[in-house]
Amino acid sequence: MGDPLHQRIAAELRRRIAANELPIGAALPSESQLCEQFGASRAPVRQALATLRAEGLIGGGQGRPPVVRSTAAGQPFETLLSFSRWAEDLGRTPGQRTIEIARRAASPEAAEALSVPEGEPVLELLRLRLLDGTPVMVERTTFVWPVGRLLSGHDCDAGSIHAFLTARGVDLARARHVIDAVGADPVDADLLDLPPGTPLLRERRHTTSAAGEPIEYSDDRYRPDAVSFTIDNSQRARPALLRTRGQVS
Amino acid sequence: MGDPLHQRIAAELRRRIAANELPIGAALPSESQLCEQFGASRAPVRQALATLRAEGLIGGGQGRPPVVRSTAAGQPFETLLSFSRWAEDLGRTPGQRTIEIARRAASPEAAEALSVPEGEPVLELLRLRLLDGTPVMVERTTFVWPVGRLLSGHDCDAGSIHAFLTARGVDLARARHVIDAVGADPVDADLLDLPPGTPLLRERRHTTSAAGEPIEYSDDRYRPDAVSFTIDNSQRARPALLRTRGQVS
Numbered sequence: 392m393g394d395p396l397h398q399r400i401a402a403e404l405r406r407r408i409a410a411n412e413l414p415i416g417a418a419l420p421s422e423s424q425l426c427e428q429f430g431a432s433r434a435p436v437r438q439a440l441a442t443l444r445a446e447g448l449i450g451g452g453q454g455r456p457p458v459v460r461s462t463a464a465g466q467p468f469e470t471l472l473s474f475s476r477w478a479e480d481l482g483r484t485p486g487q488r489t490i491e492i493a494r495r496a497a498s499p500e501a502a503e504a505l506s507v508p509e510g511e512p513v514l515e516l517l518r519l520r521l522l523d524g525t526p527v528m529v530e531r532t533t534f535v536w537p538v539g540r541l542l543s544g545h546d547c548d549a550g551s552i553h554a555f556l557t558a559r560g561v562d563l564a565r566a567r568h569v570i571d572a573v574g575a576d577p578v579d580a581d582l583l584d585l586p587p588g589t590p591l592l593r594e595r596r597h598t599t600s601a602a603g604e605p606i607e608y609s610d611d612r613y614r615p616d617a618v619s620f621t622i623d624n625s626q627r628a629r630p631a632l633l634r635t636r637g638q639v640s
Numbered sequence: 641m642g643d644p645l646h647q648r649i650a651a652e653l654r655r656r657i658a659a660n661e662l663p664i665g666a667a668l669p670s671e672s673q674l675c676e677q678f679g680a681s682r683a684p685v686r687q688a689l690a691t692l693r694a695e696g697l698i699g700g701g702q703g704r705p706p707v708v709r710s711t712a713a714g715q716p717f718e719t720l721l722s723f724s725r726w727a728e729d730l731g732r733t734p735g736q737r738t739i740e741i742a743r744r745a746a747s748p749e750a751a752e753a754l755s756v757p758e759g760e761p762v763l764e765l766l767r768l769r770l771l772d773g774t775p776v777m778v779e780r781t782t783f784v785w786p787v788g789r790l791l792s793g794h795d796c797d798a799g800s801i802h803a804f805l806t807a808r809g810v811d812l813a814r815a816r817h818v819i820d821a822v823g824a825d826p827v828d829a830d831l832l833d834l835p836p837g838t839p840l841l842r843e844r845r846h847t848t849s850a851a852g853e854p855i856e857y858s859d860d861r862y863r864p865d866a867v868s869f870t871i872d873n874s875q876r877a878r879p880a881l882l883r884t885r886g887q888v889s
Contacts, residue, residue, distance in 0.1 A: 571864040572821035590839035
């Protein structure tokens, strides 16, 4: 992959921590051991460790090898918003297949979510999202027209739409995610290759500008064996939120 | 209800904000209007407003009527942990029916979750949880034996177990919640009066002491039309987390 080495080192260490190969309290390998393991010089190893420290995953240091402090850093806003970014942070390969992109009149649900009059034009996008080539999520996103029109000539299979929009100055600043469960409808079932009615983990997301203007509304349905949400909280610390790989019992 | 007046006023204002009857930016009624609406004196009204301000739901003030700032305060740790506390904060009535309480050998899943050897004794509790008298959740909780034994003589239908344990010095300090979806098994289906396979919102929770010692592991399955989880996040602010009333599309 084209990712810088320090990002790949950080992703691999995150994976080891998340997989409990490096449990809480465990010392990380020393810098020289990490250099050897990754065939890397000191600079990218140190940059990777700094990233994990910033995320609260590791502590200690100052000469001694750093120690695992938390198995769960809170994910940054962009990582929770963008499936592509999330997959890349995990060191996996995101993918997408655009099933439909349409300019149409807002449905009652989208109209309410986006605070536009019913029947107003919106851009609707139906995509199948993949993780390492495997279908894991059906994404139904509706954009207000002034934003959606930016996507009209865009190849939605090319990568992160959120990154594309952000680069065009769209202010994706705040999001509300409502998480529940829903049975696969015929479209979900077909795209995810599951029997209709299979329980899916649903995330409905409203994204607005910093000023609260609606930008997008999305109904994302995940295979629960592939993706779950994890919340770490305590009496003292702020909650940490993660979209995580599925944990099937 | 036996709740103090200021708590009831705060719960009602929270409800109006959550229901968008008081949207973001809207001014709250003045103190005298609130006194009139609730048949209350100034003291409980002011206490309720202070609570909402502490939760980040309202801002402004200083002579002028306070203004709605967020529709979602982060819920305190106890509220996310305890179903009873959560329902009470919402101004609803929590309920429970104990189906089974058993001392038995830890299952492989519970043993792993609680870091006890397989076959070690644990306390297992199966309860149906109700909101305003309606069954909404099936709770399967496993306690490590030193904690579970405290519940042996306890009437688990009497109210919040977490409150009972906290009062006995049990240090419920940290929790990890993994949220996904699962089909109702025969027990869930029977207790919730739903067809088997109905999609349920599942929360699996590990609760530990501040030092990280496992205390309980719970598998809670909610009717998604009754309960969902909501996350508000932004580029700037810390995420706010809420267990919310279900929002069915």
